[in-house]
Amino acid sequence: MQIDDLGMNGEGIAHENKKAVFVPFYLPGEVVENGELLKKSEFRITPVCSYFKTCGGCHLQHLKYEETLKFKEDKIKNIFKKFKIKVKVLPCEPSPKIYNYRNKLTLKCDGEKLGLYKINTHEVVDIAECKISSNEINRAIKIIREINLNNVREIILQNYLNNILITFKIIDKNYNNIIPLKDKLKEFKSYGIFVEYKNNTIFQMGEKYILKEEFNIKYPFTNNSFYQINDEVKNIIYSDILANISTSDKVLDAYSGSGLLSACMARKAKLVTGVEIVPSATQNANKLKELNDLKNLQNINGDFVKEIIYKINFNVCVLDPPRAGVNREAIELILQKGPQKVIYLSCNPATLARDLCLFCERYNISSLKPYDMFPNTHHVETLAVLELKN
Numbered sequence: 001m002q003i004d005d006l007g008m009n010g011e012g013i014a015h016e017n018k019k020a021v022f023v024p025f026y027l028p029g030e031v032v033e034n035g036e037l038l039k040k041s042e043f044r045i046t047p048v049c050s051y052f053k054t055c056g057g058c059h060l061q062h063l064k065y066e067e068t069l070k071f072k073e074d075k076i077k078n079i080f081k082k083f084k085i086k087v088k089v090l091p092c093e094p095s096p097k098i099y100n101y102r103n104k105l106t107l108k109c110d111g112e113k114l115g116l117y118k119i120n121t122h123e124v125v126d127i128a129e130c131k132i133s134s135n136e137i138n139r140a141i142k143i144i145r146e147i148n149l150n151n152v153r154e155i156i157l158q159n160y161l162n163n164i165l166i167t168f169k170i171i172d173k174n175y176n177n178i179i180p181l182k183d184k185l186k187e188f189k190s191y192g193i194f195v196e197y198k199n200n201t202i203f204q205m206g207e208k209y210i211l212k213e214e215f216n217i218k219y220p221f222t223n224n225s226f227y228q229i230n231d232e233v234k235n236i237i238y239s240d241i242l243a244n245i246s247t248s249d250k251v252l253d254a255y256s257g258s259g260l261l262s263a264c265m266a267r268k269a270k271l272v273t274g275v276e277i278v279p280s281a282t283q284n285a286n287k288l289k290e291l292n293d294l295k296n297l298q299n300i301n302g303d304f305v306k307e308i309i310y311k312i313n314f315n316v317c318v319l320d321p322p323r324a325g326v327n328r329e330a331i332e333l334i335l336q337k338g339p340q341k342v343i344y345l346s347c348n349p350a351t352l353a354r355d356l357c358l359f360c361e362r363y364n365i366s367s368l369k370p371y372d373m374f375p376n377t378h379h380v381e382t383l384a385v386l387e388l389k390n
Contacts (some may be wrong), residue, residue, distance in 0.1 A: 001014045001016065001021070001031065001032050001033060002014060002030070002031050003023060003026045003027060003028050003029065003030045003031070003032065004028060004120070005026060005028055006027070006071055007022055007148065008075060008079075008378065009059060010024075010059035010060045010063075010071070010377070010378035011023060011024040011025075011026075011029070011059075012024065012025070012026030012027060012028070012030070014026075014032075014278050021330060024053075024059075025053055025062060025205065026042065027041035027043060027044055027063060029041045029042075030044070030120045032315070034163075041295050043063055043064045043067045044062055044063070044064075044209050045061075045062060045063065045064055046059065046062075047061035047062050048099065048131055049061060049130075049131040051115075051116075051125060051127055053110075053119075053135055054118060054119070054125050054329075055101070055115065055116040055118065055119070055125040055127065056116060056117055056118065056119040056120070057116050057132065057377070058131075058132060058376040059375055059376070059377050059378045060376050060377065061131075061376045065094070065098055065375070068375070068376070069091070069092040069094055069372060070092075070130065070374070071282060071378075072092045072370050072372060072378075072380040073089055073091055073092045073370055074162070075116070075349065075370075075378075075380060075385040076249060076349050076368070076370050076380065076382060078087050078090045078198075079349045079350055079353050080309055080348070080349075080353050080368075082353070083353040083354065083357055085353060085356060085357065085360065085365070087365045087368050088368065089368050089369075089370065089371070090368065091369075092366065092369075092370040092371065092380065093233070093369065093370070093371040093372060094143070094372055095230060095232060095233050095292075095371075095372045095373070095375045096232040096233075097230075097232060097373070097375070098375045098376065099131050099132055099145045099376070100131070100133065100134050100135055101132060101134070101229075101230045101231075101233075101375060102130070102132050102133040102134060102136075102137070102229050102230065102234065103134055103137075103158060103159055103160065103227070103229055103230070103231055103289075104137075104156065104158045104159075104229045105130055105133045105156075105157050106138050106155070106156050106157075107127075107141070107154065107155045107157070108124045108147050108153070108154060108370070109124065109152045109153055109154065109155060110124045110153075111149070111150050111151075112126075113125070113126040114126060114141075114144070114155070115127035116130075122299055123370075124222065124276055125162040125234045126342070127141075128141070128142070129141060129142075131376075132318065132376055133157075133373065134159050134211065134376075136159040136161075136162060136163075136164055136166070136188070137157045137158075137159055137185040138162050139188075139368075140157050140159075140166060140185070140188075141157070141262050141381075143181070143184045143185060144181070146184060147177055147178065147181060147184075148177040149177070149182055150169075150177070151170045151171050151172050151177065152168050152170055152178075153165065153169055153170065153171055153296070154168075154169040155168055155169070156169075156209075156223065157208075158221070158223060158230075159167070159220050159229060160210045160212050160231075161189070162188055162189040162347065163188060163189050163190045163207075163210040164185065164190075164191050164192075164193070165191070165192040165194070165197060165209075165210060165221070165222075166181070166191070166192070166193050166194070166224045167194040167195075167206075167223045168193070168194070168195045168196065169197075169198055170195060170196070171197075172197070173197050173202060173233075174192070175195040175202065175203045178193065178203075179205070181193055181205075182205055182206065183207075188194060190206070190207045190210065191206045191207065192204070192205070192206040192207040192208060192209065192223065193205040193206050194223050208220075208222070209221055209222045209223075210380075211218070213263075214231075214235060214238075214260075215235075215238060215242075215267065217260065217263045217264055217267065217288070217292055218269055218288075218291050218292055219258075219259075219260055219263065219288045219291065219292075220284065220287060220288070220291075222258070222284060224280060224325050225257065225258040225284050226257050226258065226281075227258070227260070227278075228373065229373070229374075230373045230374065230375075233372065233373045233381070236331055236371065237345065237371055237373075237381065237383060238261060238264055239267070240369070240383060241261070241264075241265070241318070241343055241345070241383070242264060242265065242268055244316075244341065244343055244385055245265055245268050245312075246269070246271050247267045247268060247269065247270060248270055249270060249271075249315055249316045250269065250270055250271045250272075250313055250314045250315050250316070251265050251269045251271070251272045251273070251314060251316045251318060252273050252275065252304070252309075252312055252316070252317045252318065252339070253265065253273065253274040253275065253318045253320075254271060254275055254279075254304050254317060254318065254321075254326075254330070255275075255276065255280075255319060255320045255321050255322075256274030256275055256282075256285060256299065257276055257281050257320075258276075258281050258284040258285055258288070258324075259274050259276075259281075259282075259284060259285025259286075259288045259289065259297075259299060260288070261320065262274035262285065262297060263285075263288050263289065263292055263294055263297060263316070265318070266296050266297040267294075269296070269299075269316075270296065271296050271297075272296065272297045272298075273297075273299075273312050273314065274298070274299045274302060275296065275299060275300045275301075275302065275304040275308055275312075276299070276300075277302060277303050278301075279301055280299070281297045282299050282301035285299040286299050294305045297321035304328070304330070304334060305329050305330045309330075309333050309337065311335070314337070314339055315341070316339055316340065316342075316343065317334055317337075317339045317340045317341070317342045317343070318342075318343045318344075318345075319342065319343070319344045319345065319389070320326060320344075320345040320346075321346070321351075322347075322349040323347055323351065324348075324351060325346070325348060325351030325352065326344075326351075326355050328358070331355060331358045331359065332358075334359075335358070335362055336360065338362065339388070339389060340388050341385065341386065341387055341388070342359060342363060342386040343384075343385055343386075344356070344383070344384040344386065345381065345382070345383050345384075346381070346382045346383075346384070347373075347379065347380075347382075349358045349380065350380050352382055352384060356386070357385060359386055362388060362389055363388055363389060364386065364387050364389055365383050365385070365386055365388060366386065366387045367383070367384065367385040368382065368383075368384050369382065369383050370382045
């Protein structure tokens, strides 16, 4: 069986009887028979992680990094071609770190094993470390293994520099087994421990958040808010977004989350309005606003489609939606308002292309650039900049 191509999820594609056969962990040009590699690709490398092919975290550790960037660029090109959108796709921006880049890792626990789910299963693969997670997270994993985890089902680790936040999700209200961690985490500059039972925090110890500073913005890095997991690539993307904002712009940040990007844009734009449907995220955004004394920033909690968009005056619209993309009603309302520029950051190129089909009625795509936010995986972040047609 000869591998002819790579699929959207990084798996090898062969063809038998004119049908596509998906073969994970093999590369174009390779020949495999009964699981044995008979011909090896010149781009194949030895994975650095002993759990590769077992845990579901990485997909492309066996491929040279330069080729993974080309794969992600081609992935965007192929998706946009399917949607019949003619656009120049810029080269994929590489990540400064290929390993140890993640500032967040979610581990599963079954009472005996602590790790990640085996590919396409709910079976926990026991791991001692994660090569794509930060050194601090890996240090914390070793420490966590020293306590009793019988009643723990999930652990979320987050870090910034030598500061660590750890959230335990447990199956009963007993957290006495977790308290001894306070003496074991002293090697970190600071730590915060959170225990959740049925999605409610029932115990907290140490710091409630980590204070970060980026783009001249101080913000609390909390355990319950969404942040991009690769700080270095996130900063490159935010710099590119800010390059498309002028001092006279009035900006709508339609999926503003905890408000970091809104605050960064408020340092430059005339006015920024962040709209977020999750109340706790808007609360965090307001704290961030006060902390940085941003008088030209307003945060609104609610669904911008329903009524808010009618009340906001803006000439730039920034979209950073979840994987499902922007719903059609929202796009139609934005088209009606007709801002001069739409800046769309996406973690799902398929929904991005789908949405841009609608925007292309009134907008030209002036820039489309992928970023390697997730090295060694098939995932890719993409930034599209749209300008209103004359």
